[in-house]
Amino acid sequence: MKRKVIVLSLVCLFVLSLVLTGCASKPQQSASNEPEVIKVGWMGSLTGDQAVWGQCEFNTVKMLFEEINAKGGVLGKNLEAIGYDTKGDPQEAVNVAKRLATQDKVVAILGPNASGNAIPIAPVLEQAKVPDIATVATNPKVTVLDGKVKPYNFRVCFIDPYQGAVAAGYAADVLKAKKAAVLYDVGDDYSQGLKEFFEEFFIKKGGEIVAREGFKTGDVDFRPQLSKIKAANPEVIFMPYFFKEVALSANQARELGIDAVLMGGDGWPSEQLISMAKEAVEGSYFVNHLDYEDPEVQDFKARYKAKYGKDVELNGYLVHDAVLMLEDGLKRAGEANSEKLAQALETTDIKGITGKIKIGKDTHNPEGKDAAILKIIDGNYVFQQKFAAE
């Protein structure tokens, strides 16, 4: 009996090792067959809470690379996308970054979309000297730590202080709110960042934060916190987190009879927010990276829809510009060398579909990008105005 088990487990091990090594050697094989490719890594959530966004990002990258390759590629070489799933987990993100930089030897990495995943990969990038262009990672610490710019981290989106400040400014100046409450995710860098800057700017504008309540990533019931917020009677509730929690908490807020205006950041826009909480988020405002009806984005929107039969999520637009930035950087670097590419990216000055992308040398952020304020009316995102916080 015992021997049978041992033999069986040995066989299993053998088969498993065959399968595993088989998988790992695949990318290398294709590389040796076609030397004329530039390998570009992508990382993001293909499973987990933010899978919708990750899948859209990777689809966009693949589509754009196909289009670029059809036009003759970059520097005479084809672009090849190698994407791995981070499951939205910071630990996994570090593993993926290591794998892309050291095993697959990519020239640059696109993504991840979440700040919580983009921050911990910096040491890996620095060691391997591979630049990364984050998509929707808006936390300041993604590119700058303790006042020093991280040499290999870049991004195409504006940052949290800006988003939190825009939301606070809009609430105070346009909505004329005096009392605001904040509900935020204590376990998430993104949420913490937005909350801090919203509070700072709202108080600066003469408003008052009447309640601040936290929850933990993965929570599904927010009624205890919302009941407390209700008792404080705010005019505006700022909800700086992602659409699933937004939908659940918005539904629960309305159930408890809270009729305050809800506001949020770029974690909101998603098809699923509307399908989950259409009534509850009606009349809410959020800060976004772009206006979906902007003529600049229509062509890309149509191409994506034609290829995948789905609407582009927010991340698609941002990763589109990350690809533009990469293409421009490679051309200016003159060769597919990750260190030269990083230098070239520092002086990026291009026009993306989400706005002007002029990278600041000391921040690695696109400077002076406008934010769009969108309002949810009848389940549609209706552009209100471009808003810049002072």
Next chain:
Amino acid sequence: MTQFFQQLINGLSIGSVYALMAVGYSLVYSIMNFSNFAHGGVIMFGAYFGYFFLKLLKFPFPLAFITSAVCTAILALIIERAAYKPLRERKAPFLYFIISAMGTSIFLENLIIAIPAIGPTFRTYPEVFSKHPFKIGELAIGRLDIMMFIVSAICLVLLIYIIDYTKIGKAIQATSYNIKASALMGVNTDFIIVAIFLMGGFLAGIAGVLFGMKYTVYPQIGGITIKSFIAAVFGGLGSLPGAVVGSILLGIIETFTSGYISSQYRDLIAFVLLIAVLVFRPMGLMGKVTEDKA
């Protein structure tokens, strides 16, 4: 005062969901002396079954409810046959059952993700109950919450009735005291195990559909059951009334911690409570004395 009652209602509503899940753990534990961590996966499947029947096959709500519960009961039985029975036949140590249960739980979660038609995205149930709550003065009570509370209560009363007053219930009780002696006395213990997995699975289906209706459906739903497991241990693993009392108490403690102290201390206090109970009353609030509780 309004705040107090509103938080109490919130706590009861959260606690009743925990209770439905917790009895599944207790049922299996009472007979087989191990914690069936695959239960969370079965609940998750229940939520998906409910979604499938309601949204895609457009079953009327009560029918969808029952069919989902039947499907999960069958799933629970399949898990028992595939993952536990072989271990039982070889008289494996209980630790192996737990490992097998954890493996099954991870398997189920990833199975759902791997099926392309389902995948990792969220699914929203069609609106069966209006989102507008009943109002008593300033108090708001969700219609779905009332329904959940009633359904949980009916299921739990029915279950306790079966255990206490029917022949099979007597057999289950006997088996839970001593599985070997009951077998010698002519109880078909294999059938009893089938019965408890069917009952646990049925309840998991109901819990899953209710949960899905309230919080939407996604593959990580099973994670929430860790709380109901705590509730089951808190109340006394193996004791059904204990599981119910433990769950309601945990729900209320959680909401009051969030509401009056800080939501950041919620889990801290819940877990400290668990450890305290295990230190001072290892059998839980209403549990029988046993040695291992893993």
